[in-house]
């Protein structure tokens with residue numbers, strides 16, 4: 463699948479840069495192109511300049527006019543600014559990448575102003591202009607340390623509600639939380655967190671784009687399968703387990719025991735993917751799900767796919783499930799899982815609830831701010 467990425471605001475722009483990097487890796491390692499173009503839309507000229515330094519040929523900066531340091535940090539203010547500048551954004555984006563893309567992916571952090579307000583505005587415009595292409599959003603929720611700040615709670619609730627209304631699917635990411643690759647990356651290491659956020663898309667996007675017998679598994683998972691799966695609230699995860707390499711180089715054939723243990727490794731990889739889903743959710747609440755197995759061709763066996771299928775069917779009992787496999791991984795089993803059309807996500811409910819509470823008691827917010835101001839004033843220099 464080929465995506466056209468639009469990152470808005472600081473978080474969105476950095477992630478657009480990561481998607482451009484993912485595309486570079488796919489081209490270099492697998493000869494596949496997975497991002498037609500990545501646009502980075504921001505009002506921060508210096509930030510955009512730093513981003514383009516990496517020299518990704520698929521990344522294009524789009525500078526919009528607007529105050530960098532505005533007092534109003536609400537989602538509504540961000541939406542107003544992007545709406546005002548929408549002609550400039552849409553014109554800049556006509557540069558290319560639209561024709562070949564299977565879908566749009568808009569990316570932003572929900573706690574800020576520009577990105578969280580801009581995503582629904584641009585999503586609406588893209589839906590009006592390009593009726594035949596799905597519009598997806600990748601929304602990064604606040605870090606745990608920010609999650610109690612009134613402004614972040616308000617912005618997140620508004621961003622989620624308005625994005626859900628226009629986008630075909632909203633992929634949620636718990637910032638620096640469960641959805642990280644390899645191990646928990648500390649929040650200070652934004653680069654690491656960002657790599658962890660985009661990596662689950664690597665195999666998923668490559669599976670239908672790699673060509674030749676070197677890669678083709680038992681069943682290709684293409685853009686059509688992904689489009690059929692993505693709907694509403696969505697979580698994504700990837701898990702990887704290493705295969706042990708035989709110390710006897712002349713042994714090419716596998717016995718039953720070996721095959722069994724390799725299938726077990728694939729199941730472990732799926733379990734890891736489920737633990738690392740980008741947002742905490744119950745699989746029984748998913749209306750659709752997908753799994754993709756990536757293994758070296760020598761290690762593939764028919765059992766693997768069916769065992770994984772049975773496992774996911776057990777867990778996501780109400781979901782329509784799609785699957786695929788390809789020979790992408792080198793010495794490991796890598797499994798990507800998507801849980802989509804989630805009818806209930808605890809985190810969303812909690813943001814809506816807290817935002818409603820804050821709206822009812824704006825004084826509480828003022829009190830927190832006042833306390834902070836006093837604490838800051840008391841701090842010795």
Ligand SMILES: Nc1nc2c(ncn2[C@@H]2O[C@H](COP(=O)(O)OP(=O)(O)OP(=O)(O)O)[C@@H](O)[C@H]2O)c(=O)[nH]1
Nearest residue numbers: 471472473476571573574575576577578604605652
């Ligand atoms: N994962 C990740 N989160 C980020 C990054 N940059 C910012 N964030 C988070 O995104 C939220 C703030 O969004 P920003 O993107 O900084 O805000 P903005 O869209 O530029 O809007 P402004 O408030 O106008 O600057 C916070 O929750 C940050 O912790 C990043 O590079 N990676």
Ligand SMILES: [Mg+2]
Nearest residue numbers: 471472506576
């Ligand atoms: Mg910003």
